[in-house]
Amino acid sequence: MNDLKLPAIDYAALAPMLILFGVACLGVLVEAAVPRARRGLVQVPLGLLGLVAALVFVIAEAGTRKRTAGEAIAIDGPALFLQGAIIVLGVVALLLIAERSLEPGGPFVAQPARPVGSEADRSQAAGEGGATEAYPLVMFALAGMLLFVAANDLLTMFVALEVFSLPLYLLCALARRRRLLSQEAALKYFLLGAYASAFFLFGIALIYGYAGAITFSRIHQAVTAGTGSGVLLFAGLALLAIGLLFKAAAAPFHVWTPDVYQGAPTPITSLMAACTKTAAFGALLRVLYVGFPGATWDFRPIIGVIAILTMLVGAVLAVTQTDMKRLLAYSSIANAGYLLVGVLAMTPEGVSSTLFYLVAYGFTVIAAFAVVTLVRDADGEATHLSRWAGLGRRSPLFAGVFTFLLLAFAGIPLTSGFTSKFAVFGAAFGGGQVWLVVAGVVTSMLLAFPYLRVVVMMWLSEPGESTPSVSVPGAFTSAALVIGVLVTLLLGVLPGPLLDLTTRAGDFVR
Amino acid sequence: MEHTVQFAPATGLLSGMWLLVALPAVSAAVLLLLGRRADRWGHWLGCLSVGAAFVLGLLSFFALRGQENRAVQLNLWEFISAGSFRVDFGLLFDPLSAVFVLLITGVGFLIHVYAVGYMEHDEGRRRFFGYFNLFVAAMLVLVLGNNYVMTFLGWEGVGLASYLLISFWYVRPSAATAGKKAFLMNRVGDAAFVIAIFLLFAQLGTVNFDGVANQVHTLSSGVTLMLGLLLLLGATGKSGQFPLTAWLPDAMEGPTPVSALIHAATMVTGGVYLIARSNFIFTANSTLQLVVVSVGALTLLIGAIIGCAKDDIKRVLAWSTVSQIGYMFLGVGLGGAAYALAIVHLLAHGFFKAGLFLGAGSVMHGMRDQVDIRRFGGLWKYMKITWVTFGLAWLAIIGLPPLSGFFSKEPIIVAAFERKDWTAWLFGIAALLGAGLTAFYMTRLFMLTFHGPKRWTDDIEHPHESPPIMTIPLVLLAVGSVAAGGLMVGPVPKWLTPVLGHEVRGEAVLAHSAITILAIAVTLIGAGLAYLLFRDGTATAPQPAGALVTAARKNLYIDAFNEAVFEKPGIFLTRALVFLDGKGIDGAVNGIAASVGGGSGRLRRLQTGFVRSYAMSMLTGALLVVAAFLAVQYGWFA
Incomplete structure (x- = not known):
């Protein structure tokens, strides 16, 4: 019998996660102790401070390459880069979440059961300041994501998956406007998320059956040794991949995305589109590059087909959408496909280009959703496409900003959309995946169409009577918008520094 | 490889070549961002910036003539670098880009000035000039880039600007449809171009013109063929060549100056530029050249035949553009000395086709935007300047000596007869036939518009000549139509030698003089036939006709x-x-939800997907994925 020994724990390396979990717990205490009307004033600075402190520790750890907590957590280049990316994107999304000037009480409702428009509902909008529970929930979610991308064994990864998923399910249900839609979206997301988690968990069981271990290094050894039952290995890998591809919104596991993106409060949608996607692809990279590179030739054709299907579904269905949030949801699905193309290069360039893409896409998509929160009428956000017609006449500045973001989505040069697509396609081509590149290029050409249709509609149509006005953004939204647009431009014109960083950060520890 | 290509760093005046792009780009930004505040003077700023770019282009041109190495590059900054792969944001000013810069800014300036008058009554004039400047900037990036990624950057930019400008008159549904068609067909070509860039990168590790030119001989013939075909598909998309022809005539829905600048003089010749710029790839593979020649010959005939049957003045000109670019493709496909001839024809065409389009715009301006040539007639009396300038451009395009088109087109026909095998006859006769057809449809157009009896619609009483701001550019372009070909056919090929190689001419299967006489003869026959048929006008309604x-x-x-x-x-x-995707009614349902605000009962209907069907589709997907993994593992596919 071995003695039970405590594993060595490198607290400095874990600090970013610990800080965020701590801030989240503090946030819960704030909810309990501070009067409702003043909670927002405490929560927002607390959250931002926590994120900044976590970022400082991430930067301080740069160059670290180790496993800690008994191989459960890996702190290496990709983990730190992804953690940094999630934190920075989280800050920008938090700015949107904290915006309260657009509507009384903010985008989150504290008592959703009260009938819309009733006296009680109006008073809670006026006096009670909305659901400040959102802030600790966001912190829990972000902390879970940091753990998710650093998890070095399958069980830690599963725990992290649940830690960041559960708060997101709740957050989806908190929309002040269109409450039933929001609650329905949350329920759907929860049910399907639980379903996908079950696949993931079953996959873990099969892989454990195959390798006799759950850490990626041991799995890698077992795969390269080639002993054990292939059925367990491949069925297990398939189920693991399904669990992750669900979070990444890849077809055919994308079905929840349009409904949830549409129903969730828009700031939360932006958080999911940017941070959840980053976390999901971070974990997928680690699983495939650290745990299963020995099976590359077996999984690449299948996940390749999924990638093509994802790009196709996203691009083609985006053409048929008439709601801005659903359009962006399908665009996010298609982008998951492009990211998969980068992942499947299975080369160091594959890692670095995927990392680059995640950051570039994250900033653009947050800024795009920020504009969506601004285009509103008396009933809240006006997301139907026909309502955006002629927006360029009403508000040239915001229509111009949105045009730029759409051009970035469309991959037009001098935006980050071009450089990031170029990077992943280049990496895939270098990795010999010509078929994926061809599919990617063709679908991205197709996908440009719905975006440009919106551009033409905004600029070249007369504003109708129902064209909503663009609200003047508060300081938080303006900041998020400015950051998103500047990064989109900067990464389009001068992507060199970030590409360098991703290249240097691309080395996994095994 | 007998010589290596090397670009010299830019010095002196040439180190300011970035201004060529920056001037129109900044002007576009000012016009589009300032909004209504710039309405009063915006169009003048638009003209000024292009005019200034032209002057700078001219100065750079003379500076380049004084250089020993006539290829000067300026790397502004590192654009993308990943591992061994590196793309600079770099510009290249060499003889080929120099002539394109002069064409784009020179003809572009004239068309900008013309548009000041043409768009005078359009409330969106400032916006129009904003997009127009954006186009010029993007087009200059296209021809000034020193690597394929830069070319692609401009390529996408001009596509975008063209889409916006075609859709400019949004009130016309046909304009929106045409914009869409242009966009989609261009995308097919663009996709091929991107894949070609990745192929270059994967095979050679560089996308710089000098790097590719120096290493292209290391590629296998299969790779060069693939590469060339992809580039060719990209070129056909941009230039409206077979099989991606159909968008160009529809693009005439945009304002006439757009048709003149983008869809006649500059953007649509982007494909010719791409092939000429990639001459090292195309020359390396004779199969490839045969394909390019075939595309050119086929398209020049298609364009000419359809041009004969159209009644819309702008569409006739559009199909004529398709046909003339077919000649240019024929030229670049023939290779060798014909590369330069194609460029000469491209430049000459830029003048006379811009003149024809602007003349057509002037006619429409005076005829309440009527475009049906069956409802014109006898206009020569009312629009003297337009008549004379249009007439000169007409004589130029049909290739009557001593006007411009003769000097630029006839050498291409001769070059077609210089091919080594029986295809000399095939392509030579196709080129000759095209010349005859060109003479026919252009004469028909000219006669029906300006001569014969009046067949005007009732609402027109006194057609008027356009104001001087429109006619002065017409006159200048007419001067170009007369003289450009003859002046350029000698010096331009010599000037282009550093880029396109030395002039090596083959033996024609016919004597040179015989071909010249034949070319003039078919032109006269075509024109004469059209004169006889249409001197008395034509019916104003469609007539039954043969197959x-x-x-x-x-x-x-x-x-x-x-x-x-x-x-x-x-x-x-x-x-x-x-x-x-389990929601066949998504679009429709969203349509219903358009104006639904807070009403929860109706909102409920908005979400159509049931969780159970989503779960089912996920399960199906999961089963398929697991099955596929196991199938791959056990080789069930094999």
Whole structure:
């Protein structure tokens, strides 16, 4: 019998996660102790401070390459880069979440059961300041994501998956406007998320059956040794991949995305589109590059087909959408496909280009959703496409900003959309995946169409009577918008520094 | 490889070549961002910036002449670098880009000035000039880039600007449809271009023109063929060549200055530029050259035949553009000395076709935007300047000596007869036939518009000549139509030698003088025939006609072909995906939800997907994925 020994724990390396979990717990205490009307004033600075402190520790750890907590957590280049990316994107999304000037009480409702428009509902909008529970929930979610991308064994990864998923399910249900839609979206997301988690968990069981271990290094050894039952290995890998591809919104596991993106409060949608996607692809990279590179030739054709299907579904269905949030949801699905193309290069360039893409896409998509929160009428956000017609006449500045973001989505040069697509396609081509590149290029050409249709509609149509006005953004939204647009431009014109960083950060520890 | 290509760093005046792009780009930004505040003077700023770019282009041109190495590059900054792969944001000013810069800014300036008058009554004039400047900036990036990624950057930019400018008159549904068509067909070509860039990167590790030129001989012939075909497909998309022809005539829905600048003089010649710039790839593979020649010959005939049957003045000119670019493709496909001849024809064409389009715009301006040539007639008396300038451009395009088109087109016909095998006859006769057809349809156009009896619609009483701001550019372009070809055919090929190689001419299967006489003869026959048929005007309603004319009126069924091959499967794919996605009524339901605000009862209907069907589709997907993994593992596919 071995003695039970405590594993060595490198607290400095874990600090970013610990800080965020701590801030989240503090946030819960704030909810309990501070009067409702003043909670927002405490929560927002607390959250931002926590994120900044976590970022400082991430930067301080740069160059670290180790496993800690008994191989459960890996702190290496990709983990730190992804953690940094999630934190920075989280800050920008938090700015949107904290915006309260657009509507009384903010985008989150504290008592959703009260009938819309009733006296009680109006008073809670006026006096009670909305659901400040959102802030600790966001912190829990972000902390879970940091753990998710650093998890070095399958069980830690599963725990992290649940830690960041559960708060997101709740957050989806908190929309002040269109409450039933929001609650329905949350329920759907929860049910399907639980379903996908079950696949993931079953996959873990099969892989454990195959390798006799759950850490990626041991799995890698077992795969390269080639002993054990292939059925367990491949069925297990398939189920693991399904669990992750669900979070990444890849077809055919994308079905929840349009409904949830549409129903969730828009700031939360932006958080999911940017941070959840980053976390999901971070974990997928680690699983495939650290745990299963020995099976590359077996999984690449299948996940390749999924990638093509994802790009196709996203691009083609985006053409048929008439709601801005659903359009962006399908665009996010298609982008998951492009990211998969980068992942499947299975080369160091594959890692670095995927990392680059995640950051570039994250900033653009947050800024795009920020504009969506601004285009509103008396009933809240006006997301139907026909309502955006002629927006360029009403508000040239915001229509111009949105045009730029759409051009970035469309991959037009001098935006980050071009450089990031170029990077992943280049990496895939270098990795010999010509078929994926061809599919990617063709679908991205197709996908440009719905975006440009919106551009033409905004600029070249007369504003109708129902064209909503663009609200003047508060300081938080303006900041998020400015950051998103500047990064989109900067990464389009001068992507060199970030590409360098991703290249240097691309080395996994095994 | 007998010599290596090396670009010298830019010094002196040439180190300011970035200004060529920056001037129109900044002007576009000012016009589009300032909004209504710039309405009063915006159009003048638009003209000024292009004019200034022209002056700078001219100065750079003379500076380049004084250089020993006539290829000067300026790397502004590192654009993308990943591992060994590196793309600079770099510009290249060499003889080829120099002539394009002069064409774009020179003709572009004249068309900008013309548009000040043409768009005078349009409330969106400032916006129009904003997009117009954006186009010029993007076009300059296209021809000034020193690597394929830069070219692609401009390539996408001009496509975008063209889409916006075609759709400019949004009130016309046909304009929006045309914009869409142009966009989609261009995308096919763009996709091929991007894949070609990745192929270059994967094979050679560089996308710089000098790097590719120096290493292209290391590629296998299969790779060069693939590479060339992809570039060619990209070029056909931009230049409206077969099989991606159909968008160009529809693009005439945009304002006339747009047709003149983008869809006649500059952007549509981007494909010719791409092939000429990639001459090292195309020269390396004779099969490839044969394909390019065939595309050119086929398109020049298609364009000319359809041009004979159209009644819309701008569409006749559009099909004529398709046909003339066919000559240029023929030229660049023939290779060797014909590269330079194609460029000469491109430049000459830029003058006379811009003149023709602007003349057509001037006619429309005076005739209440009527475009049907069956309802013109006798206009020479009312619009003297337009008549004379249009007439000169007409004589130029049909290739009558001593006007411009003769000097630029006839050498291409001769070059076609200089091919080594029996194809000399095939392509030579096609080129000759095209010349005859060109003479026919252009004479028909000219006669029906300016001569014969008046067949005007009732609302027109006194057609008027356009104001001087429109006629002065017409006159200047007419001077170009007369003189450009003759002046350029000697010096320009010599000037282009550093880029396109030395002039090596083959033996023609016919004597040179015989070909010249034949070319002039078919031109005279075509023109004479049209004169006889149309000197007394024509019926104002469509007449029954034989199979060929009917086919030509229907664009030789190219649209039907596109519909069957691209559109139908596309629609089917969309429907199938929508169906498989488990929400066949998504679009419709969202339509209902358009104006639904807070009413929760109706909102409930907005979410159509049931969780159970989502879960089912996930389960199906999961089963398929697991099955596929196991199948791959156990080789069940093999």
